[in-house]
Amino acid sequence: MKITLTVNDEVHPLEVEPRRVLADVLREDCRLTGTHLGCEHGVCGACTVLVDGRAVRSCLMLAVQCDGRSVRTVEGLRGPGGEPHPLQRAFSAEHALQCGFCTPGFLMVAAGALAADPTIGEDPDRVRALVESNICRCTGYEPIRRAIVRGSCPGSVA
Amino acid sequence: MWSRREDERLLTGGGRYVADLVVPGCLDAVFVRSGVAHGVLSAVDCSEARRVAGVVGAWSAADFPSGLHVPYTPSAGLSAEEAVAGREWPALVKERVRYPGEAVAVVVGEDRYRAEDGAAEVAFQVGPLPAVVTPRAAADDSVRLFDGLSNVAFQGAAGEPIEESVWRRAAVVVEAEYRQQLLMPTPMECRTILAVPGGDRLTVWSGHQAPHRLRGQLAALLGWPVDRIRVVAPDTGGAFGSKSAIFPEYVVVVFLAVLLGRPVRWIEDRMESMLTATRGRGQDQRVRLAADADGQLLAYELTIDADVGAYPHLGAGLPMQTARMATGPYRTPRVYATVRSVLTNTMATYPYRGAGRPEATIALERSMDALARRLRIDPAELRRRNLLPPESFPYRTPTGRVYDSGDYGAALDLALETLDYAGWRAEQARRRGDPSALPLGIGLSCYVERSGGEPGGLHEFAGVEAREDGTVIARCGSASSGQGHETTFSALVAEELGVDQVRVELVEGDTDELPDGVGSFASRSAQVAGAALRQACELLVQEARARAAGLWGLPVAEVAWSGGAVSPARGGAAMDLGELVKATGPLRVEDRFESDMGFPFGAHAAVAEVDPELGTVRVLRLVAVDDCGVVLNPMIVKGQAFGSAVQGLGQALYEGIPFDDDGVPRLANGLLDYLVPTAAEIPPITVKDTCTPSPGTPLGAKGAGESGCIGTPAAIVNAVADALRLADPGVLRMPLTPDVVWRAAR
Numbered sequence: 001m002k003i004t005l006t007v008n009d010e011v012h013p014l015e016v017e018p019r020r021v022l023a024d025v026l027r028e029d030c031r032l033t034g035t036h037l038g039c040e041h042g043v044c045g046a047c048t049v050l051v052d053g054r055a056v057r058s059c060l061m062l063a064v065q066c067d068g069r070s071v072r073t074v075e076g077l078r079g080p081g082g083e084p085h086p087l088q089r090a091f092s093a094e095h096a097l098q099c100g101f102c103t104p105g106f107l108m109v110a111a112g113a114l115a116a117d118p119t120i121g122e123d124p125d126r127v128r129a130l131v132e133s134n135i136c137r138c139t140g141y142e143p144i145r146r147a148i149v150r151g152s153c154p155g156s157v158a
Numbered sequence: 159m160w161s162r163r164e165d166e167r168l169l170t171g172g173g174r175y176v177a178d179l180v181v182p183g184c185l186d187a188v189f190v191r192s193g194v195a196h197g198v199l200s201a202v203d204c205s206e207a208r209r210v211a212g213v214v215g216a217w218s219a220a221d222f223p224s225g226l227h228v229p230y231t232p233s234a235g236l237s238a239e240e241a242v243a244g245r246e247w248p249a250l251v252k253e254r255v256r257y258p259g260e261a262v263a264v265v266v267g268e269d270r271y272r273a274e275d276g277a278a279e280v281a282f283q284v285g286p287l288p289a290v291v292t293p294r295a296a297a298d299d300s301v302r303l304f305d306g307l308s309n310v311a312f313q314g315a316a317g318e319p320i321e322e323s324v325w326r327r328a329a330v331v332v333e334a335e336y337r338q339q340l341l342m343p344t345p346m347e348c349r350t351i352l353a354v355p356g357g358d359r360l361t362v363w364s365g366h367q368a369p370h371r372l373r374g375q376l377a378a379l380l381g382w383p384v385d386r387i388r389v390v391a392p393d394t395g396g397a398f399g400s401k402s403a404i405f406p407e408y409v410v411v412v413f414l415a416v417l418l419g420r421p422v423r424w425i426e427d428r429m430e431s432m433l434t435a436t437r438g439r440g441q442d443q444r445v446r447l448a449a450d451a452d453g454q455l456l457a458y459e460l461t462i463d464a465d466v467g468a469y470p471h472l473g474a475g476l477p478m479q480t481a482r483m484a485t486g487p488y489r490t491p492r493v494y495a496t497v498r499s500v501l502t503n504t505m506a507t508y509p510y511r512g513a514g515r516p517e518a519t520i521a522l523e524r525s526m527d528a529l530a531r532r533l534r535i536d537p538a539e540l541r542r543r544n545l546l547p548p549e550s551f552p553y554r555t556p557t558g559r560v561y562d563s564g565d566y567g568a569a570l571d572l573a574l575e576t577l578d579y580a581g582w583r584a585e586q587a588r589r590r591g592d593p594s595a596l597p598l599g600i601g602l603s604c605y606v607e608r609s610g611g612e613p614g615g616l617h618e619f620a621g622v623e624a625r626e627d628g629t630v631i632a633r634c635g636s637a638s639s640g641q642g643h644e645t646t647f648s649a650l651v652a653e654e655l656g657v658d659q660v661r662v663e664l665v666e667g668d669t670d671e672l673p674d675g676v677g678s679f680a681s682r683s684a685q686v687a688g689a690a691l692r693q694a695c696e697l698l699v700q701e702a703r704a705r706a707a708g709l710w711g712l713p714v715a716e717v718a719w720s721g722g723a724v725s726p727a728r729g730g731a732a733m734d735l736g737e738l739v740k741a742t743g744p745l746r747v748e749d750r751f752e753s754d755m756g757f758p759f760g761a762h763a764a765v766a767e768v769d770p771e772l773g774t775v776r777v778l779r780l781v782a783v784d785d786c787g788v789v790l791n792p793m794i795v796k797g798q799a800f801g802s803a804v805q806g807l808g809q810a811l812y813e814g815i816p817f818d819d820d821g822v823p824r825l826a827n828g829l830l831d832y833l834v835p836t837a838a839e840i841p842p843i844t845v846k847d848t849c850t851p852s853p854g855t856p857l858g859a860k861g862a863g864e865s866g867c868i869g870t871p872a873a874i875v876n877a878v879a880d881a882l883r884l885a886d887p888g889v890l891r892m893p894l895t896p897d898v899v900w901r902a903a904r
Contacts, residue, residue: 017271019271020271027177027178028269031180032171033171033174033175033177033178034170034171034172034173035171036175036177036346036347036395037177037427038346038347038395038428039427039428039828039829040427040428040429041428041429041827041828041829041830043828043829043830044346044428044829046346073171074169074170074171075170075171077170077171078170084159084166084169084170088169088170089159091165091169092159092160092161092162092165092166092169093161095161095162095793095794095797097165097168097169098396098640098641098642098797098798098801099345099346099347099393099394099395099396099639099640100164100168100169100173100393100395100640101173101175101345101346101347101395101396102346102395103168103169104171107169128837128838131837132836132837132838135346135829135834135836136346137344137345137346137396137398137801137805137834138346138396138640138797138798138801139797139800139801140800140801140803140804140835140840140843141804141836141837141840142800142840142843143797143800144837145837
């Protein structure tokens with residue numbers, strides 16, 4: 001089936017089998033391997049990307065469902081000049097990653113929420129809810145929580 | 159701008175894990191697995207699978223050479239010839255299925271979708287046999303996994319048997335039984351292997367902790383010299399001990415890549431790993447702990463029935479780690495621990511973060527709290543009376559370890575102070591007088607662990623190379639799976655050589671880069687590989703001075719080294735390393751370093767509130783004080799301590815594998831059934847450290863990163879037992895689900 005995905009502002013005309021999940025198409029057809037598959041049943045959230053600005057588990061969505069829609073992955077988080085997203089800097093500053101496998105998913109969950117509401121970092125409960133949505137086995141989450149606060153509120157240190 | 163060298167690529171989608179590697183023409187392998195835990199396999203038929211579009215081939219054991227089996231792991235005594243004798247682990251099931259998920263066939267396709275299409279067409283039957291999933295059930299041999307052989311695959315002991323008179327004469331003897339439940343390490347990246355033939359060589363990419371070990375195992379499997387195989391561990395998405403072995407799937411993938419002459423990969427998915435990834439822990443324990451009326455420990459006996467899974471090849475000897483560490487941090491004069499490793503219908507047990515030490519600590523520390531209750535001595539005071547004092551080191555334990563150094567009391571004091579122990583005791587007393595308040599308990603856990611490895615595996619290889627452009631390449635046999643080696647080791651080498659960090663690059667996890675290597679496990683990288691790198695730096699400096707001496711016609715003693723440059727000691731222009739290489743040719747040193755074992759220690763403390771009506775546990779505070787000697791990178795070590803404390807919390811409260819009567823785990827919903835902690839479960843945790851350098855390693859570093867799995871579980875369980883004032887600590891079987899706690903509270 002012919003579809004068109006706009007991924008990180010780049011148009012990808014694709015021929016995909018209807019059964020292929022979005023994560024596989026991003027990784028294999030678009031060669032964007034920053035989106036990781038941690039469980040393939042929608043629990044861990046490592047594969048989270050933004051579809052039309054909303055965070056989705058790309059292991060649970062078919063690529064054909066995204067025909068004509070806009071997808072943002074971790075490769076598209078940098079700014080137009082190539083500068084890192086504040087969340088990317090904050091994750092590093094707070095040691096919010098160790099092995100890095102779950103990291104793109106947490107970044108995209110947070111980036112989507114922050115884009116929808118730039119004040120989210122000021123609400124501890126909402127930040128906590130964001131962190132609760134994904135699984136990390138290395139960090140124990142607290143550094144991720146701090147990083148989201150730090151990346152959401154320029155100048156703040158949680 | 160980036161805290162760790164790894165961060166930029168991992169935060170921008172530039173990481174390269176095995177599944178991210180693009181290899182033209184690569185085939186995907188998918189395994190067909192038994193849904194039955196124990197049974198007799200008959201009639202595997204792959205013919206329909208072979209007709210599926212995009213399927214390149216399908217194989218059952220009958221299509222393979224009969225000798226294609228999984229080798230056992232002799233490293234660190236994990237397994238032994240006597241344990242595996244007569245017990246072959248075929249790469250694909252031949253006649254007998256021994257654990258649920260064991261592979262009966264493999265299908266290779268042009269991509270994973272096609273390989274899975276083919277796998278769905280493989281027909282086979284397994285005639286079920288009774289399954290045994292606990293060591294106690296398996297040990298009587300009423301159901302045998304291997305016909306004619308006992309399920310008891312290995313036995314061992316540490317220490318000397320304790321005479322009955324010791325128990326008879328003791329003022330108090332605590333007796334209890336504990337279950338260390340099976341756990342799943344659950345790195346976020348499951349297992350991966352990609353085998354790429356080229357010329358007369360094979361390159362194997364795998365998220366792996368010990369690439370040189372894997373290279374040797376694969377060479378033996380293929381009957382090739384090791385130099386025809388290159389193993390590379392690229393970015394690896396966590397391991398926690400579980401990625402240092404060779405597995406049936408790896409044997410199959412490598413065999414097929416060579417057979418087909420094409421790249422083949424296996425990217426394990428989570429549902430597969432639920433059944434077939436190695437498990438950790440798995441011990442049924444009985445303890446006796448004797449003390450006099452003042453609480454001085456007299457004797458401790460630990461009897462272990464260990465669940466080592468269906469095949470003894472990976473971890474039959476692992477429970478000996480628990481036996482040898484049974485003494486713990488106390489000066490108990492008599493300690494005796496025995497191990498019986500029993501086969502069960504479960505995937506093999508293998509090291510998982512802590513690897514034998516959590517089992518030792520949890521048994522002893524739960525018993526210490528029970529003893530304190532019996533004697534009506536404050537549990538902190540009871541520990542103080544028995545902890546080895548700082549002047550006792552080196553200390554040879556009754557179970558054969560030689561502890562290097564420690565100030566166990568200082569760690570306990572810092573934990574109590576950080577927790578506000580007295581304040582929480584007051585709050586506990588207040589609640590005990592208030593019928594409307596939920597009961598609250600305080601739990602302590604003092605631990606000592608072992609790092610670096612076992613004799614025969616306490617060494618590592620390292621090399622340092624100076625290049626004409628002034629850069630330095632450091633190489634070592636470690637392999638990072640999230641520990642930030644590029645950051646820590648590059649900084650270490652820069653400091654040793656006195657050069658700017660940006661000039662140093664670390665290369666590891668590639669067997670073509672260094673002739674030999676051991677790997678990253680047993681908390682060994684900083685302690686052993688770090689020391690090996692330091693020694694290599696010293697050799698490089700010696701060689702640089704010798705070369706400069708030759709160049710300048712000076713005695714070596716008159717060549718100084720400072721800031722990455724040689725200079726005549728009596729004055730004259732300095733020559734930077736890069737210039738020296740230009741003048742004298744390539745400069746590369748390699749060396750092998752051997753360490754002693756390290757014995758990190760610490761004290762963890764938890765406060766928990768229990769709702770006896772609902773059986774729920776709310777951890778209000780957790781304090782972890784760890785001492786791993788000299789710390790090379792405090793932020794990285796602290797991060798690992800925190801993360802491992804959360805894994806310890808998982809063992810105490812959430813993680814476990816329930817089995818149906820047919821021996822199949824009830825994990826059909828994956829990570830919705832196997833409950834690794836999420837952010838919603840994290841209590842306020844404070845991580846602190848003390849520093850007692852190890853005299854056995856030149857850096858003074860002991861191992862880091864496993865402390866929370868070792869120290870935290872008993873602190874939490876003890877807090878719950880304290881809240882409920884339980885006389886028999888054994889009724890709290892981990893994980894402390896609401897069901898377990900509710901029953902214990904009755």
